[in-house]
Amino acid sequence: MNKIFGILILAVILLGISACSSTKDLSVDKVWARPGFQGDNSAVYFAIRNPGDQSDVLLRAISDAAGSTEIHHSKMDSEGIMTMEQQDQVPIPVNDTVEFAPGGLHVMLVSLSQDLSVKDTFPITLVFQNHGEMSLIVEVKQP
Template identity: 35%
Template sequence: MTFFGRSLLAFAFLLAGSPGVLAADVTAGDLVIAQPWSRATPGGAKTGAGYLTIENKGSAPDRLIAVSGDVAGRIEVHEMAVTNGVMTMRPLEKGLTIEPGKTVALAPGGYHLMLMDLKAPLKQGDKLPLTLEFEKAGKVAVTLEVQAVGAKGPGGEGGSMMKQHDHSGMKM
């Protein structure tokens, strides 16, 4: 293997083991909150969005009723839907219910955390501390990891290089 190939492979291993690639799950009561992330915003943008998954491992529903954080003047739980062929977005005034045994994904194009009146642009690599408030599980601290502007999920568009390529046949 060439020096370039060894360097590329070492870089791939470094990325795969990087703590910024994927945040640890947070447990609160019967809830498991995973993969909190956001996208970088263009300069001057006053809104951003946050995404994560919430799994309810309990036998009773819980509800996300509020979100707070210093990154924005106001944070709401929103829903996007297509109504008569038109994409609409609205706040969930009564919160977001997580049924027992179910996982709810807050992801682009669906439920999401709407960060309004941003105090500064969101930059790739930033870590945004937020507090989620649940009806039963109470207040839970999470950190959104800011990905690239066009990221499709946590860890960037395609995840780490090790997920994209099989290096099992390479010799060092």
């Protein structure tokens, strides 16, 4: 009898945890991109907030605005030259915000399929390991 009671308590606790995490879901804001001409490259920036209790991983980004998309990390090398390193994935730790910003992480739009002018908007989809796909609207802004 005690055992059943214990399982019931556990079930209630687990339900509570899952209900809680659904209200503290992953979110992405401050989404913007650099202007660029068709055939050139551009970059998309945003902030990923993870207020939940489950870590996640950004796996890739998909956009029709470019021939291909890559996740890059800009770094200064030992000679003071900015280089971009492609990232296979980006960890999104629990209770943390991961900023994609100029000089650091960004989604590279390789070979734009259209001109991107200031105030234009276009869709992008971020693919996370746990959260799955998240569709966002990107606004083109002057950096």
